[in-house]
Amino acid sequence: MTMYKLLNGEKVKLTAEEETAKIAEIEQANINRQARETAAADAETKKASGKQKLKDLGLDDAEINALMGV
Amino acid sequence: MSKIEVDKVDPQSGTTLTLGTSGDTVSIPSGVTLANSGTMTGVPVPTTGIAASAISSGTIATARLGSGTASSSTFLRGDQTYAEAGGGSLTFLNTSTGSNVSSIDINGHFTSDYAHYKLIYSLYAATGNTDSMCRIMQSGSVVTSSNYWYAGMGMYRASGNTSANNTGDNGADKWLISSSDNTADSQYPCTGEMILFNPLSTSQNTTMTTTNLGYNSGSPPNAIRIWTFGGQYVDAAASSGISFSYEGGNINGTVRLYGIKNS
Numbered sequence: 522m523t524m525y526k527l528l529n530g531e532k533v534k535l536t537a538e539e540e541t542a543k544i545a546e547i548e549q550a551n552i553n554r555q556a557r558e559t560a561a562a563d564a565e566t567k568k569a570s571g572k573q574k575l576k577d578l579g580l581d582d583a584e585i586n587a588l589m590g591v
Numbered sequence: 592m593s594k595i596e597v598d599k600v601d602p603q604s605g606t607t608l609t610l611g612t613s614g615d616t617v618s619i620p621s622g623v624t625l626a627n628s629g630t631m632t633g634v635p636v637p638t639t640g641i642a643a644s645a646i647s648s649g650t651i652a653t654a655r656l657g658s659g660t661a662s663s664s665t666f667l668r669g670d671q672t673y674a675e676a677g678g679g680s681l682t683f684l685n686t687s688t689g690s691n692v693s694s695i696d697i698n699g700h701f702t703s704d705y706a707h708y709k710l711i712y713s714l715y716a717a718t719g720n721t722d723s724m725c726r727i728m729q730s731g732s733v734v735t736s737s738n739y740w741y742a743g744m745g746m747y748r749a750s751g752n753t754s755a756n757n758t759g760d761n762g763a764d765k766w767l768i769s770s771s772d773n774t775a776d777s778q779y780p781c782t783g784e785m786i787l788f789n790p791l792s793t794s795q796n797t798t799m800t801t802t803n804l805g806y807n808s809g810s811p812p813n814a815i816r817i818w819t820f821g822g823q824y825v826d827a828a829a830s831s832g833i834s835f836s837y838e839g840g841n842i843n844g845t846v847r848l849y850g851i852k853n854s
Binding site for chain 2 (some may be wrong): 524525526527528529530532535539542543546547549550551553554557560590
C-alpha cells in the first residue's frame with residue numbers, strides 16, 4: 522500500500538527509504554505495545570495477588586486501600 | 592406686491608438668467624419644493640447639522656478619514672492616522688490538516704523574525720494504543736538520529752483513581768509528547784500546545800515544551816491524562832521544520848504554527 526505524509530498541507534508520497542523506516546517503526550511499536558500490555562497485565566495480576574495475601578493476613582478492603590491505594 | 596404667473600422664465604438674451612440684485616433676498620415659502628435635475632454651483636456647503644445617516648451611497652475618500660498614506664498595508668488608527676499594521680506579537684504561519692498520513696510535517700516556515708514558535712495541535716491515531724511523537728526536520732528531512740532528550744510528567748484519571756505518570760529518555764530517536772497508548776477514536780483527539788525554542792539557532796539546541804490532553808487506548812477511552820513534556824534535540828544545527836506522527840501507524844488531525852515576534 523502506498524504511504525503518504527503531509528508536508529505543509531500537501532499530501533506527498535513517501536520515498537522508498539521513508540516507507541521502509543515507517544514500516545520498521547510500526548513493527549517496533551507493535552513490539553513495544555505488546556510489552557506494555559504484558560507489563561500492565563502482570564502488574565494487575567501482582568496487584569490482585571498482593572491484595573489477596575494481605576487479606577489472608579486479616580486486613581479488610583478498607584485497610585488495604587488505606588495502606589496501598591488498591 | 593405684484594405677481595407674475597408664468598410656466599417658464601428664460602433669459603431674454605444669452606443663456607444667463609439672474610434672480611434679484613446683490614442684497615436682495617429670494618424667499619422660498621414653507622411647503623415649496625425645489626426640484627433640481629440639473630447642476631447647482633456655488634451652493635454653500637453646510638458645516639453643521641449633517642447626519643451620518645444622510646450618507647447612504649458612494650465611498651468616502653480615505654484622505655477624509657485620516658492623515659498619512661492609506662494603502663493595502665496600512666490601517667486607520669483611533670487617532671485617525673494611517674499606519675502599518677501592528678499585528679500583535681503572534682503571527683500565523685501555517686496550518687496543516689492530515690487524514691490517515693504517516694506524518695504531518697511543517698517545514699520552511701522558521702525565519703529570523705522569530706526565535707520562538709507556538710504550535711496548536713489536535714491529533715488522533717489511525718491505529719489505537721500507540722505513542723504520539725514529534726521530530727525536528729533539518730534541511731527539509733525528518734531527523735531520526737538518537738539525539739532527542741525528553742522528560743514528561745502526567746496525571747492519569749481512570750476507574751475512580753488519579754495517579755501520576757512519568758516518562759523520559761536521553762538518547763531517543765523522537766520526542767514523545769503524550770500518552771503511550773493513545774486511542775484511535777476521533778472523538779478523543781490528543782489536544783495541546785507546544786512552544787518551540789530557537790529552531791534556527793546554530794549555537795543552541797532546538798528545545799520544546801508541550802502540554803496536552805491525552806487518553807488511553809479504548810474506543811471510547813476510559814481514562815484521561817494531562818501531560819507536560821520538555822525536550823531538546825542535542826545538535827546545534829538549524830532545524831527547518833517539525834514533524835508530528837504516531838509510532839504505531841498513521842496520524843489524523845490538524846497542526847497550526849505561529850511565530851512569536853522577537854520584538
